[in-house]
Amino acid sequence: MYERHDQPLASRQRFLRRFLLNLLGAICLVVSALIIGVLGYHYYAYFSWIDSLLNASMILAGMGPVDLLPNVGAKIFASLYALFSGVVFLGAVGVLFAPLFHRFLHRFHLDLDND
Numbered sequence: 001m002y003e004r005h006d007q008p009l010a011s012r013q014r015f016l017r018r019f020l021l022n023l024l025g026a027i028c029l030v031v032s033a034l035i036i037g038v039l040g041y042h043y044y045a046y047f048s049w050i051d052s053l054l055n056a057s058m059i060l061a062g063m064g065p066v067d068l069l070p071n072v073g074a075k076i077f078a079s080l081y082a083l084f085s086g087v088v089f090l091g092a093v094g095v096l097f098a099p100l101f102h103r104f105l106h107r108f109h110l111d112l113d114n115d
Contacts, residue, residue, distance in 0.1 A: 019099045026092040033088040034060055037081050045074035060085045 037056025041047045047055065047067065055066050059082050069075045 015099060015103055022095050022099050026096040029088060029092050029095065030060065033085060037085070040077045040081055041074070044077040045069050045071070056081070060088070062086075062089065 034053075034056055037060060038049070038052045041052035041055045042049060045052070045055075045067075051067060055078075058064060058066055059078070062085070065078060069078055
């Protein structure tokens with residue numbers, strides 16, 4: 001997917017296409033995690049769909065829950081979902097910044113080869 005260190009730097013158009021594909025991947029990852037959270041809050045905590053969306057969004061964004069959880073199952077789900085959300089957030093950031101980081105390192109490596 002990325003050029004090797006002995007290959008020339010990708011064109012700006014190819015880099016932007018790569019970045020947009022990674023952005024789409026990060027969005028899909030976050031939306032998938034949000035769907036898991038909405039379903040979990042709806043089925044374990046018996047929240048309405050909109051309250052489930054609110055709580056899942058707040059956990060996924062790192063803000064914390066909004067409503068009190070009514071039972072032990074909901075509390076276990078919420079704690080596991082919070083841990084899962086942290087991993088998803090870090091993964092999405094990694095996917096999003098991978099092309100930028102690679103381009104920076106590749107350009108830095110090419111500058112060193114020219115010296």
